[in-house]
Amino acid sequence: MEKSSKIFVAGHTGLVGSAIVRKLREKGYSNIVTRTHAELELLDYKAVVEFFNTEKPEYVFLAAARVGGIMANNTYRAQFIYENLQIQNNVIHASYLSQVKKLLFLGSSCIYPRESPQPIKEEYLLTSPLEYTNEPYAIAKIAGIKMCESYNLQYGTNFISVMPTNLYGPNDNYDLANSHVLPAIIRKMHLAKCIERNDWHAIRNDLNSLPIEGVNGEALDDEVIAVLTKYGIEKKSTKGDVTVTVTLWGSGKPLREFLHSSDMADACVFIMEKVNFSDLLSGMPQVRNTHINIGIGEDISIADLAQMVKEVVGFNGEILWDRTKPDGTYRKLLDVTKLHMLGWSHSTELASGIRALYQDYLKRNS
Secondary structure, rough: OOOOOOEEEOOOOHHHHHHHHHHHHHHHOEEEEOOOOOOOOOOOHHHHHHHHHHHOOOEEEEEOOOOOOHHHHHHOOOHHHHHHHHHHHHHHHHHHHHHOOOOEEOOOOHHOOOOOOOOOOHOOOOOOOOOOOHHHHHHHHHHHHHHHHHHHHHHHHOOEEEEEEEOOOOOOOOOOOOOOOHHHHHHHHHHHHHHHHHHHHHHHHHHHHHEEEOOOOOOOOHHHHHHHHOOOEEEEEEEEEEEEEEEEOOOOEEOOOOOHHHHHHHHHHHHHEEEEEHHOOOOOOOOOOEEEEEEEOOEEEHHHHHHHHHHOOOOOOOOEEEEOOOOOOOEEOOHHHHHHHHHOOOOOOOHHHHHHHHHHHHHHHO
C-alpha cells in the first residue's frame, strides 16, 4: 500500500475497525474511507455496490460484523448467521467487481472445532464439530474464509483472511447482555466496587453512559438494584456481615487467549502491507486453510482473568460462579507459528492491557 492509497475500513466504529483506523493513521496513511451504519447499510447489496462504484477503494479491511458473547450468540442465532453472511457476501463480491487490489477479511477463533488439539493450527479448520453456542456465527465466518479463497482461485483476486483470538481494547462493548467476557467482567466489578463504596453517583453515571435493559441513572434505587442483581452484581447480608458479590457464568475453568486491539490492528496492517495470497500457498497439495491466526500464543483461565481484573479495578468483594450457565469451549489457544514466520509478534501484555482498558472505561463514564 502507498501512503496515499484509498483504503476502506468497513466497521470502523467497532473495537476492531476503530483500532485499524488508528493504526493506519499512526503509520501515515491519509486516504481512509469510512461509513457509519446510517450512511451505508452493508446488508443492502445495491447500496454496497453503488458505494464501491463511486468511491473505488484500492484496499479493503472487512471488520464489520454482528458480534457478541455466549449469551448473544446463543440467543440471536438467526441474526448472527444471516447478517454476517450478508455483510461479507456483499463486501467481498463488490470488492471483486470493482477490482480492489487487496482485501483483508477478519474472522474469529471460534471457527475452529470445539475439541481442537491445542494450540490450534490453521489446518484444524473443519476437522470436527463446532461449539454449539456460537455455531451460526462460526459457520458464517468459515464461509467468508472459503469465499476469499474461492474468489482468489477463480478470479485471481488477492483476498486474505485473518483469525484473531479474543480481543479487547478501546471502543469495546460493555453492554452486559451482549459483551464479550473481559469487558463484561470489568464493568461488573466496577459497578460492584461502586456498591462497596456506596457511590451511587458513579453508578448513575455508568448507567447514564450505557443503560442496562433500559435502566439508566434516572431510575429509582429499587430499579437499579434489581437490574444489577439480575446481572450478578449484588450486596448480600449474612449474620450481620455485608458482602458485595459478582457472579460470573460457568465454572471459571476454561482457558482463553486475549489480544489487545492495537496489536491486532498492527498485525492486520502488517499483513496488508507485506503478505499476498500467493505467499500462503507454499507446499499445499490443495488450496485450503490459507487464513492466518492472530494471537499471542498464551492463555489464562477465566477464573485467573477475573482475579486479575478484580485487582486492577480495586473490587474487594467475592467472585461467585454460576455453574448452571455454559462454559463454552474449554480452550481456544491459537498456534501463531505462521504469523511469527511471516515476521510479526505481539507487544502488549495482558496485565498492562487491562490496566489501560480500565482507565479508558473510567474516562468514558466520567
